[in-house]
Amino acid sequence: MLRYRSALKVWGSRKYSVLLPEFKLKCGLEIHTQLCTKNKLFSLSTNDAFAAADKPNYHASYFDVSLPGSQPKLNYEAILFATKLAVALNCQVSPVSQFDRKHYFYGDQPLGYQITQHFAPFAKNGYLELSKDLDGIDQEHRKIEIMQLQIEQDTGKSIYRDNEKLSLIDLNRSNVPLIEMVTHPQFTDWKEVRAFIKKYQALLRSLGISTGDLETGAMRVDVNVSVNDNARVELKNLPNTSSILKAIQFEYDRHVHIIKEGNQHKLLAQTETRSWNGYSTARLRGKETSIDYRYMPDPEIPVVKVSQELISTVAQSIPALPDAILRKLISQPFNLSLKDAKILAFASNGHGELYSQAELLPFYIKTFENYQEKAGKRVETKLPTSWIIHELLGNINKLSLPFSDVIKVLTPTSFSEFLILMTEGKISRPSAKLLLFHILKDLQQRQDKVPHQSIDFQSLIKEYGLNELKNVDQEELDELCSSIIKEVDNPALIEAIKTGQKRNSIKFLVGQGMRLSQGRIKPQLFEKTFKKLLRVDW
């Protein structure tokens, strides 16, 4: 044990453990995902355990609390969501699937069994593709095959209060629909595992079937690890991506150590389940103590039949998938960096309350197209990206302003007009920043009654006095620049500018001028004046 702790200390200084060629890692994933259907899987309760976290047993119907005599009624929305996922993962949807009972007793599962799909799962034989350029894996291309997707119900939640010797049960989560997705053991590297999880999350979010958040437990990942084809170890309690990666690395090093010592026949002979506790894994149970679940078909739920027609309809209704969106954004005419493309295309979590990618992406594309058309040859392709991602989103976050309110006023057409003002030199960039901030601040102040009208930028520029000063009085400018030099009060710096040792520092003086003139005077004019006053001859 101590040995592994010291191994972890080493990890503190280097980010990743190293994969050794003679010790082949093999991983397979089992991912449980909560579907965000309106109702639960077998009852009419609201499916919103997350929002009701402070109201235990609030969304719990007779069936969710397993009242004797209550019966399950299948929610077809869950079947629709599962079909979307199956199609997006290139799976074969089973024409007939069925629900089975998996028996075990636990306080948060008062039925005495979990309803799952054991004998005939919903879909089989799919795949998800990973690539070097989009997903950052080492190989050019990987295809991870998916064994199956099964629909099942979530359990309730047990809450332990050790100091009060209390064990509480909250059944808000009981019967929330889940999909368990099982991959083949084809991951040979933790980078691929990370890429797969990110891609799977993006897929769930773009299909609108789950928040995909690990932090809230909406998505839970179990990782199976084996080295050199010894028995696999199933790792549980992995609350975030970093735990997942660290746990795989810890387990890999543990297996390598056991094999090097020649103890694999003793210690890696049987499948076991281990739990990650933040710094190491610890054995939970082995195969010998595994429970006999006494699976049996659930006689209360009819079999699920999915027609070819439904599959085709769903396939046609699926939006563009994450890879296709990214490929579009990083190529002509958008030419976005992968990082910017990901900001526009994927939510970093499923609770993007201020803006959603479903609004942001079309806003960007429409603004870009509109701007490109208006700008003609003068088009600056980076302008829409930087002003949408950095300025607009930055301000939206700063002002806690919902994007849906912003786009009522700043439509793609008006935002592209705003960009054109910069391209045509009608307004400087510092002034444009001020203008955008004014507009959004104004919106924030009357958030509840935002009118549906577009903005007249020209009159706002006049109103705020932001137009570039065309006829600057040179005497006044000389005075302003002299006072800046005095204010800066740094003779060494001024000397270094004069001699040409630090030519770039003149930009600092120009910056002060831009700030004081609120960007209304051209930076070139400032630079010229400073050079004149300092008698710079470089």
Ligand SMILES: Nc1ncnc2c1ncn2[C@@H]1O[C@H](COP(=O)(O)OP(=O)(O)OP(=O)(O)O)[C@@H](O)[C@H]1O
């Ligand atoms: N040799 C192996 N090395 C690593 N992973 C493996 C190996 N063999 C199988 N796996 C992985 O183990 C997982 C098996 O999951 P599956 O749901 O089929 O069964 P289970 O874990 O026994 O059941 P449960 O759902 O009750 O946990 C898959 O992700 C698969 O890829």
Ligand SMILES: [Mg+2]
């Ligand atoms: Mg398992």
Ligand SMILES: [Mg+2]
């Ligand atoms: Mg499983």
